[in-house]
Amino acid sequence: MPTTSPQRSLELWGGLECTVVRIQDSYRNQIEETGHHRRLQDLDAIAALGIRTLRYPVLWETVAPDRPEACDWRWHDARLQRLRELGIAPIAGLVHHGSGPRYTSLLDPAFPDLLARHAERVAQRYPWITRFTPVNEPLTTARFSALYGHWYPHGRDVATMLRALYHECRGTLLAMRAIRRVTPEAQLIQTEDMGKVFSMPNLRHQADYENERRWLSFDLLCGRIDRRHSWHQAFLEAGISEAQLAEFVDAPCAPDIIGINHYLTSERFLDRRIRDYPEPFHPNGHPRYVDVQAVRVPQVDGLTGPDLRLREVWERYRLPIAVTEVHHGGARDDQLRWLKQVWDAAAGLKQEGVDMRAVTVWSLLGCVDWNSLLIERNGFYESGAFDVRCDPPRATAVAGAVKSLAHTGDFDHPALDGLGWWQRDDRYLAPVPREGEPRVIRTHRKLLITGSTGTLGRAFARICESRHLQHELLGRADMDIADPASVQAALLRHRPWAVINTAGYVRVADAAKEPERCFRENSVGAEVLAKACAELGIPYVTFSSDLVFDGSLGRPYVESDAVAPVGIYGQSKAEAERRVLQACPDHALVIRTSAFFGPWDRHNFVHLALREVAAGRPFEASDGVMVSPTYVPDLVHSTLDLVTDHEKGIWHLANPGMVSWYEFARQAAQQAGLDPGLVRRSADAGRAVTALSSERGLILPGFTNALQRYFRENTLPWEAQEGSRAVA
Structure with missing residues (x-):
């Protein structure tokens, strides 16, 4: 009997960069900035690629921006109905890197209950939706909003970050309870950025600290943060009580599918030898060490990459996994190379026995100003499967790759004969002596x-x-x-x-x-x-x-x-x-x-x-x-x-x-x-x-x-x- 290849058995999902983030008193909405808010026909173009599952926003900030009860569903009604007509199943996102509408925030004790009310309204209005992501990347959002101060509420300490994370995860728990009262079979697709931190020996303590921290959102939802957990005391010191943590231990809200978002910036390297690095990478104060992309240094060659990070997730949780974001903002050839690398990594793990469900081509319509984490308004656009600088949006080579993946489980292009910048010897921040010839791929396709x-x-x-x-x-x-x-x-x-x-x-x-x-x-x-x-x-x-x-x-x-x-x-x-x-x-x-x-x-x-x-x-x-x-x-x-x-x-x-x-x-x-x-x-x-x-x-x-x-x-x-x- 013919067997199904791991590539063909992997599902291909799609996603739209849909962040609604508050910075001080201003909001940024990526659906508006990429123009999707005015183009219903984008959904037809996505369907034509063969995508049948789409991460799609039903965001709290856009449905009820002023008062919880004042909901405007018109935009969402039209688009979700079109998705049904096209045979595309949405994974509904309710908060995407946001802090909620103006009447709440990540630090508001009422945030979880308010989010659950929004989730219940979404489930009641669209009872045919069976997959949800109540809060996208809760730990990443808590770090950027409450530890690094980039986004609202602009906190800058660990205790504030942990309180924000707790509210996001409890909001997820309550949201799924509310959704399942309407749709019992509803699934939680919980996403998180997954990387790893490497370091020189004298900073290993910092790397170990950050590598334990990266699991917090999943550990909390899976009920793992009990008294034996290395971060249990930190939560208590942040003002999260034993009883509040016990709610997760006693009634976990484990994801039905763990969604992993992995980028070339997700893996980091820490080094105190500041002078060995170009000046743009020098820190501006304490702590006195550089924090750079791990692929930029030779010390971690062979220790980075999506396959290794996905395997770590599987070994820790043994839950079904999907790659829920694959995006690269560089040249078109590198976009194709990165997509191919992640797809092949997921397919290889599936063949090994890992329960890999899908790979998601993210930012189908591109994204704006993510090179500054949305802090600056420069209009810096990164295209995806479509380039929205053209009217109508123009299909790129990534769209061709998506179409091929959807129909055959593989794709090819002459650009794949070359190496991505993250694989070449010229990627290092400092010259590295090498023995032998540099790594190249020989091809007749020129x-x-x-x-x-x-x-x-x-x-x-x-x-x-x-x-x-x-x-x-x-x-x-x-x-x-x-x-x-x-x-x-x-x-x-x-x-x-x-x-x-x-x-x-x-x-x-x-x-x-x-x-x-x-x-x-x-x-x-x-x-x-x-x-x-x-x-x-x-x-x-x-x-x-x-x-x-x-x-x-x-x-x-x-x-x-x-x-x-x-x-x-x-x-x-x-x-x-x-x-x-x-x-x-x-x-x-x-x-x-x-x-x-x-x-x-x-x-x-x-x-x-x-x-x-x-x-x-x-x-x-x-x-x-x-x-x-x-x-x-x-x-x-x-x-x-x-x-x-x-x-x-x-x-x-x-x-x-x-x-x-x-x-x-x-x-x-x-x-x-x-x-x-x-x-x-x-x-x-x-x-x-x-x-x-x-x-x-x-x-x-x-x-x-x-x-x-x-x-x-x-x-x-x-x-x-x-x-x-x-x-x-």
């Missing part, structure tokens, strides 16, 4: 990049190296892109999984003198590559320019605006677009960009301007032409994400923001600490706006942010040279 002598081609090679994407960077001697025979031979020789064409004629001012050469390199070459990629079914990316527009529209151009090039260079790019999309409509991505500048070359506008100003010489720039400067690292990273996602058609990639060349140079000089007065307006014949915006999605950070990062990342001095330069 990117092919043209333009080895150009700024953009070299930038792609550099960033592919940093992202562990195997690639070949070719020059004219390796492949003449305008020669069909040369292109076909190179593609058959390298067999790439995608082609990125950065080659072409770039001397805009000289194009009118060499129109034939300009069209051959920009139009013919791009078309020849497109035809060859179309024949082989290879994704293809080529670059166009804002100069396909004449600048007369008076606003930034979007993808659907009609092209109207003025000069030869713009005409060659417009013709390239037409030919490429005609030759390769199913696989070609044409990226229009503008005025790019980067930290690794001297041949960009910012470097030229700063070189002159640093030498005390005037620098002239046009104040009549408005552009969208584009930071090369952002352009390359986003392009790699898009080709990984198999996007096609025309896409505008520029850092949002519109400035004249003159203002661009002034801002750069000012940020460099130079005299912006040396930047002078050149004589302009007229005004034009060739800035780019996008109707497909603004996926690059803003211009101001990009310029700030340029100064942090620039590797080249602004050497003084003779002669000034005017830029039109």
Whole structure:
């Protein structure tokens, strides 16, 4: 008889980042910030991936924000009804990193009873829901809210943290009792972040302390915190009585499924040797030791990872386990690698006999500002299976992986041939001497990049190296892109999984003198590559320019605006677009960009301007032409994400923001600490706006942010040279 593989027997769940957190007197709602509050159709897109179980919010703060009895169910009614129609079973979350509505808090003795009343109302209104998470990650929330002071009520001591944790867990106990009075078969899916702390020997006491603390929410709910428990006395000293603890011992509320959330930041390493670490990781006061991601230090190699943490949970509780959050906020290839690693870890444990039930793809719609734990409002967005910066949200390669997991129990992508940053030797915070060759994965699946002598081609090679994407960077001697025979031979020789064409004629001012050469390199070459990629079914990316527009529209151009090039260079790019999309409509991505500048070359506008100003010489720039400067690292990273996602058609990639060349140079000089007065307006014949915006999605950070990062990342001095330069 055929047997079911562990991958196929694992369930695939999904989840939406839905935190409603209070910081001082302000609330943040991730459902609003990712736009899901206004898009019912998101649920249809999720269902199309094959997900049939979804962690979904029915949050207390959004149902009854002002008074316990004043409930507004309209938003939830519409969405939960749609989930029923789609055949998706929700796991209802009632409090997600919150402290409750304004009339209560984690330190309010009435919090548990009030939460139970909300839970009972949810069960009565939606009696068909059978799985609940009354409080998401209670220990993590208690730490961030009552020990570290990040979130309301902003406590900063252990006793306050323990009181908050007690109220959350008692709220969970009472909530499940109330729910089960309505729905006797209701299950508790109790989630918690699960990591581990490692240390140098002289900090082992601190690591042991934190490693015992990590179990507190599960231990409390399972009735384990009796007089023999190492934290029993700490609870008493925090004001939690023997009788209050005994309530859990006498009538435990053990989870039906333990939900484990594990991130690359969940495992930590403690070290007193502060000077051995880069300054950003130094502590700002007591205690005097660094607390860094464990994967960043070599001392714990082989001791970290989701499989080890999940096995510890199983050995301690012997209860069914689900991974209830899998999310990584990095580059698309690392998102795929992390999902694959966690899925394979869970499947492997299931094969060993661990009662693993499911893996949950978290943040399906991404999340906002979690890199600052929601404390800062920078709009820092991390995409998930969908990118909500696009309207409607755009499916990413993660969505493709989810769909494959749902239908086959596995997925593949060429990006998986590389190692995640947490697996490579360059991840360490300090150089580590290594014996032998660095760990690599050999594969025939490579990117092919043209333009080895150009700024953009070299930038792609550099960033592919940093992202562990195997690639070949070719020059004219390796492949003449305008020669069909040369292109076909190179593609058959390298067999790439995608082609990125950065080659072409770039001397805009000289194009009118060499129109034939300009069209051959920009139009013919791009078309020849497109035809060859179309024949082989290879994704293809080529670059166009804002100069396909004449600048007369008076606003930034979007993808659907009609092209109207003025000069030869713009005409060659417009013709390239037409030919490429005609030759390769199913696989070609044409990226229009503008005025790019980067930290690794001297041949960009910012470097030229700063070189002159640093030498005390005037620098002239046009104040009549408005552009969208584009930071090369952002352009390359986003392009790699898009080709990984198999996007096609025309896409505008520029850092949002519109400035004249003159203002661009002034801002750069000012940020460099130079005299912006040396930047002078050149004589302009007229005004034009060739800035780019996008109707497909603004996926690059803003211009101001990009310029700030340029100064942090620039590797080249602004050497003084003779002669000034005017830029039109």
